[in-house]
Every structure is written in C-alpha cells, then in structure tokens.
Amino acid sequence: MWEYTDKVKEHFLHPKNIGEIENPDAVGDVGSIVCGDALRLYLRVDKDSGRIIDAKFQTFGCASAIASSSALTELIKGKNIDEALQITNQDIAEFLGGLPKEKMHCSVMGREALEAAVANYRGQPKVVEEEGRILCKCFNVTEEKIRKVAIENHITTVDEITDYTKAGGGCGECSGEIEAILRDIWSLKKPEKPAVQKKITNLQKIALIQEIIEREIRPGLQADSGDIELVDIDGNKVIVALRGMCTGCLMADVTIKGIQDKLKELVSEEIIVEAQ
Amino acid sequence: MDTIYFDNNATTNIAPEVLNEMLPYLREFYGNPSSMHTFGGQLHRKIEEARQKVAKLIGAEPEEIIFTSCGTESDNAAIMSAAESFPNKRHIVTSRVEHPAVLNFCKHLARKGYRVTYIPVTKHGQINMDELLKALDEDTLIVSLMYANNETGVIFPIAEIVDFLKEKGILLHTDAVQAVGKVPIDISKMPVDMLSLSGHKLHAPKGVGALYVRKGTRFHPYIIGGHQEHGRRAGTENVASIAALGKACELAGENxxxxxxxxxxxxxxxxxxxxxxxxxxxxxxxxxxxxxxxxxxxxxxxxxxxxxxxxxxxxxxxxxxxxxxxxxxxxxxxxxxxxxxxxxxxxxxxxxxxxxxxxxxxxxxxxxxxxxxxxxxxxxxxxxxxxxxxxxxxx
Known part of the structure; x- marks a missing residue:
C-alpha cells in the first residue's frame, strides 16, 4: 500500500482540468500503455501574451500519475510559456505534499509532458525520445533522459534513477551502465546544490547528507583509522558521533568543522554540524 | 464503512471456531511440548490431533505432515530437501507462473550452479505439457509446479503429471497453498512426493503452514536444530497456530x-x-x-x-x-x-x-x-x- 498524502488522494479522486481541449494550441504526449502510464496534455495559449489560458489532461495510470497530471495543469495555468517551463518535477511533487519515492517518475512524466507540449507549440519536431540511445529497453529510457533527470534531481544512485525514470526497474540489465553514467556525471562536477537553489524536501536533504557523509567524508577518516556515524538530523542541525581514532582526538573540532564546510557547500549554507 | 473483503487469495480472516481453538494455547497452556512434565508434555497430544486433521483434508497419513512456519518455508524446504538428497542431479523444472516462494528460490539455486527450466504456459495460463515433457532428462532432480495459481486460480493437471514423472523417477513437489481447502485434494489418488500448504489462506492465522512428504521420500531438514517434528523441522512448535491449522482444515473439509x-x-x-x-x-x-x-x-x-x-x-x-x-x-x-x-x-x-x-x-x-x-x-x-x-x- 502506498503512503499517499491527502493532497495526492484529493487530486486522484477529484482531479482538476481533466478532459480534452477542442482545437488545442499545443498537445504533449508522453508515456505508453505498455509502460503502464501515459499522459496527454492539451494547452490553450494566448497568441499575443504567450500565456497559458487553459490546460487539460488525459492520463492512463495509477493514482499518483493522475494526481501529478492534475497538479501540473494547476501549476501552469495562467503562466506564460517561459514561466511554465521553470516548473520542475520537484515542484509537481511538492505541490502534492510529496510523492512516495518509488512514484517520483509520475512527476517526471508531468514535466516531460509539459516540455513536449511546449515543443509542439513552438513547432519543434518531436525528438526527445528518439534522439538519445535507448539504455533501458524494458521502459524505453534514453541515456539523455537519465542524465537530465539525474542532474536536475541531484541523483547519485541507480535505485533513485529507477524511482524517477523506471530505468533499471525491469530486467535490470542496464543497471551497470546507469551506474557508469552516474559516476561520469558526478566525477566531472561535484554534486552541486540543486540547480535552482530552493527548498528541497526534508527527506531529500536527509538522503543527500547521508550520501555525502558516506561517500565524501567517511573514506577519508577511515583512512586515518577514524570514523563518524550520522546520529540525527534536526532541521539544519546535523548530529554526528565520532568513532574509532576520532574519539578523543585533539583535532576533533577541526574534523567537525571540515564536515560542516563540506555540507554547507553541497547541501545548504545553513547546515550546522555538532558532535554528540 | 464496512469492509467488503474480496482478497482472500492474499489472506483470510481467522474463522471464529479456529480462534477459539487456539486461544487456550496463548493463555494458560503455554508449556513446551518437548518438556518432561505433564504441563508441557500434554501439548504434544494437541499437535498430533492437529496433524491428523491436516492429513485427513488431503488424504495423507499423519506422519507424512511436517508443520512449518508458512507456505514459503514449505516450498523452500521441499526443493532444498530434494537438492540435498540427490546431490548428483542438477536440473530443476518449474513453471513461469509460480509463486515467488518457488520462483525466486529456483533463481537462487540457479546462481549456485543449478540448471533451471521455466516451463511456459498457454494463453489460458495452462501448463504447456509438451514443453514440460521435453524439458525432463536424466539430470532432472525435481519438478515443482503449483496446484492452483494465486492470481488466476488456474488449476494445473497435477495428477496427470504425477503419472508421467513416476515412470521417470523424478520427484514432484506441488505448491498447493491456494488449493488446499478450496478444492478436493486426495494425495492417495494423486501420489505427489511433496505438497505445500499454508494456514492463513484457509482461515487459520498467519505464521503456520505444513509440508506433506510422502512416506519413503528422502527428506533433509531445512531448519536444523532440535528434534521437533522427528528431526525434520527444528524449532519449538507454534502450538496455538498448529492447533488452529488443524481446526481450519477440519472446517474446510466438512463443508x-x-x-x-x-x-x-x-x-x-x-x-x-x-x-x-x-x-x-x-x-x-x-x-x-x-x-x-x-x-x-x-x-x-x-x-x-x-x-x-x-x-x-x-x-x-x-x-x-x-x-x-x-x-x-x-x-x-x-x-x-x-x-x-x-x-x-x-x-x-x-x-x-x-x-x-x-x-x-x-x-x-x-x-x-x-x-x-x-x-x-x-x-x-x-x-x-x-x-x-x-x-x-x-x-
């Protein structure tokens, strides 16, 4: 049983803007019935101002796919095309009070439908899917999409890629390649703060902090026979416990400060690290 | 709002008669059936009574029933026992539509070097008999096929398959978790070597199951420890749930x-x-x-x-x-x-x-x-x- 927020349930049971627009100015089609979800987005755009005056959708999919589509139309209505394009899949998830992580691909589908509709409006050919190399054959996911979603959502693990794009969730054959892509992305540039510097959810923050501690901090300490353990995260306060040779080390304060600087750089300026 | 429960292949409610049967063993009769004193030792009789009831429902002898913790354990134990008993045979045959308890256990053994053949089914979900017969060879250790499918309810012709395998000397295990208590099963007329059943699919509680092992079939315990179940399944008996399973089988058989x-x-x-x-x-x-x-x-x-x-x-x-x-x-x-x-x-x-x-x-x-x-x-x-x-x- 999925843990859906009340907002998801509301937008599933009583979706907003469902249906077709007659003679729409733009249509965006994404997904397929084979993959288990598909979304068709219709836009009515005011030619002079470029404002989206109406948005409707039809969705084949689970509760969170329908709710994400409903959320998308609510978010873009009244915005002009360029403003609408600023809306990320995270915005859709946030609008719904969050989605179970395994269902994040529903929000990604919403964002893709928006891109497809805008491309259609601007008379750009339907390319996105065919262009890149299909990496995940089970769900027809291109390398390009994986890279894009990984960077936009600050994704560092194959499991998260599966949650966000479904890639790797079928036969699993491509998981090695996905891992290589992630290594490639994050070794070139350090995991930077999410491109748009805005609220990440608490869950995302916690996951990010755990990830950084595991990958960037512990190996260095362990090399000196020390170690730390993440004890708790309370808002922006990160509580760690020093282990091994770090316990009682004269340089402990410096170590804590170093961890804090790292987290400030990669997560948020407001992070404070304390030893237990 | 009243619950309308149409998901009984997932699990069932505990029948009121079954609950009554088990409660004394959760309250006053908490002894260990292996104990020397009467307080514990008397529970042994209750377990044997339950064993008879389970055996009766499927036409087996009581000593052919081993109590387990669930259907999955029964399935795992059956296949593992075959593998341990005949270490020279390295080929397992099953179907593509089995429950994960069999399917994933076979995949696990495949990683350990076993050859596994997954028999396809027809568009109606019926086992493809030609493919099944073709798959068998002298290296085949066991055929494990479900009696009835949990998703579609389709029943495989296990009795026909038994006859064929007997000639070849290949073991047959059937996962009958969805079938026992829902359709008549008579082991005496359908001599499979092993059969799995589960309590919570027939109005007994979760956490109890049984494995039928035909008399004379080589058996290796899957859970090793004490002498319970004649050394075939170690671990202190779950008396209350075993009593419940017995009662549930009795009820199912009656009607x-x-x-x-x-x-x-x-x-x-x-x-x-x-x-x-x-x-x-x-x-x-x-x-x-x-x-x-x-x-x-x-x-x-x-x-x-x-x-x-x-x-x-x-x-x-x-x-x-x-x-x-x-x-x-x-x-x-x-x-x-x-x-x-x-x-x-x-x-x-x-x-x-x-x-x-x-x-x-x-x-x-x-x-x-x-x-x-x-x-x-x-x-x-x-x-x-x-x-x-x-x-x-x-x-």
Missing amino acids: LYKEMQYLKGLRDKIENALLKLCPNTIINGDTNNRLPNTTNISFEYVEGEAILLRLNEFGICASSGSACTSGSLEPSHVLRAMGVPATAIHGSIRFSLSRYNTEAEVDKVIEVMPAIIKELRQFSPFGRDKQKTDSLSKN
Whole structure:
C-alpha cells in the first residue's frame, strides 16, 4: 500500500482540468500503455501574451500519475510559456505534499509532458525520445533522459534513477551502465546544490547528507583509522558521533568543522554540524 | 464503512471456531511440548490431533505432515530437501507462473550452479505439457509446479503429471497453498512426493503452514536444530497456530463441496455482471479449470492501482496485477507469461472470495464497478479513443 498524502488522494479522486481541449494550441504526449502510464496534455495559449489560458489532461495510470497530471495543469495555468517551463518535477511533487519515492517518475512524466507540449507549440519536431540511445529497453529510457533527470534531481544512485525514470526497474540489465553514467556525471562536477537553489524536501536533504557523509567524508577518516556515524538530523542541525581514532582526538573540532564546510557547500549554507 | 473483503487469495480472516481453538494455547497452556512434565508434555497430544486433521483434508497419513512456519518455508524446504538428497542431479523444472516462494528460490539455486527450466504456459495460463515433457532428462532432480495459481486460480493437471514423472523417477513437489481447502485434494489418488500448504489462506492465522512428504521420500531438514517434528523441522512448535491449522482444515473439509458451489455462484455472478456492464473486459485464465473462488478480470485501457484505490473508497478490497501494485515496476509475471496484452495487463483486477462473503457484498461490487471503470476510462487518453470507436461500431 502506498503512503499517499491527502493532497495526492484529493487530486486522484477529484482531479482538476481533466478532459480534452477542442482545437488545442499545443498537445504533449508522453508515456505508453505498455509502460503502464501515459499522459496527454492539451494547452490553450494566448497568441499575443504567450500565456497559458487553459490546460487539460488525459492520463492512463495509477493514482499518483493522475494526481501529478492534475497538479501540473494547476501549476501552469495562467503562466506564460517561459514561466511554465521553470516548473520542475520537484515542484509537481511538492505541490502534492510529496510523492512516495518509488512514484517520483509520475512527476517526471508531468514535466516531460509539459516540455513536449511546449515543443509542439513552438513547432519543434518531436525528438526527445528518439534522439538519445535507448539504455533501458524494458521502459524505453534514453541515456539523455537519465542524465537530465539525474542532474536536475541531484541523483547519485541507480535505485533513485529507477524511482524517477523506471530505468533499471525491469530486467535490470542496464543497471551497470546507469551506474557508469552516474559516476561520469558526478566525477566531472561535484554534486552541486540543486540547480535552482530552493527548498528541497526534508527527506531529500536527509538522503543527500547521508550520501555525502558516506561517500565524501567517511573514506577519508577511515583512512586515518577514524570514523563518524550520522546520529540525527534536526532541521539544519546535523548530529554526528565520532568513532574509532576520532574519539578523543585533539583535532576533533577541526574534523567537525571540515564536515560542516563540506555540507554547507553541497547541501545548504545553513547546515550546522555538532558532535554528540 | 464496512469492509467488503474480496482478497482472500492474499489472506483470510481467522474463522471464529479456529480462534477459539487456539486461544487456550496463548493463555494458560503455554508449556513446551518437548518438556518432561505433564504441563508441557500434554501439548504434544494437541499437535498430533492437529496433524491428523491436516492429513485427513488431503488424504495423507499423519506422519507424512511436517508443520512449518508458512507456505514459503514449505516450498523452500521441499526443493532444498530434494537438492540435498540427490546431490548428483542438477536440473530443476518449474513453471513461469509460480509463486515467488518457488520462483525466486529456483533463481537462487540457479546462481549456485543449478540448471533451471521455466516451463511456459498457454494463453489460458495452462501448463504447456509438451514443453514440460521435453524439458525432463536424466539430470532432472525435481519438478515443482503449483496446484492452483494465486492470481488466476488456474488449476494445473497435477495428477496427470504425477503419472508421467513416476515412470521417470523424478520427484514432484506441488505448491498447493491456494488449493488446499478450496478444492478436493486426495494425495492417495494423486501420489505427489511433496505438497505445500499454508494456514492463513484457509482461515487459520498467519505464521503456520505444513509440508506433506510422502512416506519413503528422502527428506533433509531445512531448519536444523532440535528434534521437533522427528528431526525434520527444528524449532519449538507454534502450538496455538498448529492447533488452529488443524481446526481450519477440519472446517474446510466438512463443508468443502457445499462451499465450492456457494463460492462458484458468487464468483460467476460478479464475473458475468461485470462482463456485461463494462465493455472491453476480459477474463484471464482457463475458465474450465479454475478455483471456484477466484476471478481475474482485465478492464482494458485502465490502470489497476487507480481501480483499487477507487474501490477502496467503498471499503472494497481486491488486488491487481498492474505494475504500480507489484512493488516492482513490472506488471504480473503470471499475466505476462500468458501473453495478456499490455492494454489489459495493467488493468487486471483479482477478486477472491471466501465462505464469509455474501451476495449483498457481490451486489455492491456490481453496483459500483461499472461507474469506476467508466470514469477512469474517461480520464485515459486511450479509453476515450476506444469508447468512441466502440460506440461508432455499435451505431
């Protein structure tokens, strides 16, 4: 049983803007019935101002796919095309009070439908899917999409890629390649703060902090026979416990400060690290 | 809101008689059956009584029944025992539509060097006998095939398969977790070597099961420790649940034929009504060889999780083979193996009934389901197109 927020349930049971627009100015089609979800987005755009005056959708999919589509139309209505394009899949998830992580691909589908509709409006050919190399054959996911979603959502693990794009969730054959892509992305540039510097959810923050501690901090300490353990995260306060040779080390304060600087750089300026 | 529970292949309620049977062993009779004193030792008799009742339901001898913790343990233990007993044979045959308790255990053994053949099924979910016979060779250790499928209710012709394997000296295990207590099973007429059953599918609690092992079949314990179950399954006996399983088997046996008629009546009523009231609806599975309590219906162009959550609003419990409900991203392996088209596989809904369901509950489902399907199809880009073409072709 999925843990859906009340907002998801509301937008599933009583979706907003469902249906077709007659003679729409733009249509965006994404997904397929084979993959288990598909979304068709219709836009009515005011030619002079470029404002989206109406948005409707039809969705084949689970509760969170329908709710994400409903959320998308609510978010873009009244915005002009360029403003609408600023809306990320995270915005859709946030609008719904969050989605179970395994269902994040529903929000990604919403964002893709928006891109497809805008491309259609601007008379750009339907390319996105065919262009890149299909990496995940089970769900027809291109390398390009994986890279894009990984960077936009600050994704560092194959499991998260599966949650966000479904890639790797079928036969699993491509998981090695996905891992290589992630290594490639994050070794070139350090995991930077999410491109748009805005609220990440608490869950995302916690996951990010755990990830950084595991990958960037512990190996260095362990090399000196020390170690730390993440004890708790309370808002922006990160509580760690020093282990091994770090316990009682004269340089402990410096170590804590170093961890804090790292987290400030990669997560948020407001992070404070304390030893237990 | 009352719960209307049509998910009895997932689990069942504990029958009131069964609960009464087990309560004393959770309260005053808490002893250990292995103890020397009467307080504990007397419980041994209760376990043997339960063993007789379980044996009777399937036409076995009491000493052929080993109590386990669940259906999965029984399945794992059966296959593992075969592997340990005949270490020179390295080939296992099973089907593509087995429960994960068998399927994933076979995959586990495949990683350990065993050769595993997964026999395909027909579009009606029936085992492909030609492929099965072709797969067997002198290296084949065991054939493990389910008696009845949990998703579609399709019953495999295990009795026929037994006859064939006997000639070849290959062990046959059947996972009968969904069948025991729902259809008559007589081991004396269908001499399989091992059979798994589970308590919570027939109104006993979760956490108890049994493995039938034919007298004379080599057996290696899967859980090793004390001398319980004559050294065939270690671990202090779960007395209360074993007593419950005994009682549940007794109850199932008493009314088996009457219940089968009753359940088939209710099931057919749901099925026929929904086929009539909802266009583009397909029954999945061999309707001539099926459990009387199960129906698996595909509502094309709609997604199963969405249907389930709409039903949930009315307190109706069912399940689906859609990807979104499977816990993975792949839809039902059973329906895929049957070649059910993608348009139908995501919209598959299973209703599974028990003796506690009523006709009024069936009527409620028939009342709400058509509107749910109609609305979700209106949401769907495919549903709309389909309904249009349908109405055109009707005009």
